[in-house]
Amino acid sequence: MLKILTAFFLLSLFFAACEKEGNHRLLESRALELGTQISDSTQKVLAGNLKKAIAEGGVFHAIEYCNLEAMPITRKMEEKYGVKIKRSSLKVRNPQDRPDENELSLLRHFDSLATAGAPMTPAIRWLDDDHLLYARPIMLNKGLCLSCHGEVGSAVSDSLYAFIRSKYPEDRATGYKLNDFRGMWSIVFDEDQLEKAD
Numbered sequence: 524m525l526k527i528l529t530a531f532f533l534l535s536l537f538f539a540a541c542e543k544e545g546n547h548r549l550l551e552s553r554a555l556e557l558g559t560q561i562s563d564s565t566q567k568v569l570a571g572n573l574k575k576a577i578a579e580g581g582v583f584h585a586i587e588y589c590n591l592e593a594m595p596i597t598r599k600m601e602e603k604y605g606v607k608i609k610r611s612s613l614k615v616r617n618p619q620d621r622p623d624e625n626e627l628s629l630l631r632h633f634d635s636l637a638t639a640g641a642p643m644t645p646a647i648r649w650l651d652d653d654h655l656l657y658a659r660p661i662m663l664n665k666g667l668c669l670s671c672h673g674e675v676g677s678a679v680s681d682s683l684y685a686f687i688r689s690k691y692p693e694d695r696a697t698g699y700k701l702n703d704f705r706g707m708w709s710i711v712f713d714e715d716q717l718e719k720a721d
């Protein structure tokens with residue numbers, strides 16, 4: 524009798540573990556899907572505003588504009604989607620974009636993939652029992668990016684760089700070449716919200 528009871532007990536533990544595992548997988552695939560949508564649409568808004576600012580007043584004006592508006596635009600998208608959104612990098616321009624420990628390990632992971640020429644696809648990590656981090660690599664994939672993140676003295680003129688430094692005294696986000704790994708989107712979901720999402 525005791526053996527049968529023990530077997531039932533172990534079996535129920537096993538099924539509970541499987542159910543939890545299955546639910547985790549489902550939440551991960553939702554986070555993957557939503558993270559991609561949210562980073563796409565935030566990117567679209569940021570890129571649209573950047574292009575408009577350049578067209579209206581040139582690169583200096585665009586730096587000024589990004590300095591004032593990139594964060595508020597991101598905060599608005601956070602409110603819209605109810606998540607935390609950040610763009611981070613191993614070499615940041617804005618100190619507020621500095622990676623935390625989890626982000627740093629993912630940035631290093633992406634950086635080594637980029638060095639090896641391996642495919643760069645989004646990654647998901649559980650931060651704790653209730654929070655999931657979606658991370659997606661950002662490549663410097665347009666010539667336009669170089670005018671503010673390229674080599675100082677060539678792609679980025681000395682006078683523009685002096686202006687960038689006046690806004691971002693600790694800037695490290697230059698010296699990039701086309702198609703370099705630049706950074707990543709970091710989006711944090713909480714589990715309740717993903718449970719509700721369809």
Ligand code: HEC
Pocket residue numbers: 573582585586589590591593594610611612614615616617618620661662663664665667668669670671672696705706707
């Ligand atoms: C007009 C100059 C300009 C151009 C062009 C530009 N950026 Fe930036 N970039 C900035 C500024 C300024 C910031 C800091 C924004 C802030 O204060 O939040 C920034 C921040 C970033 C960040 C956030 C991490 C960090 O370093 O703070 C990423 C990622 C990034 N840029 C990628 C790109 C990519 C990719 C392109 C091309 C599609 C691009 N940028 C084009 C000026 C530019």
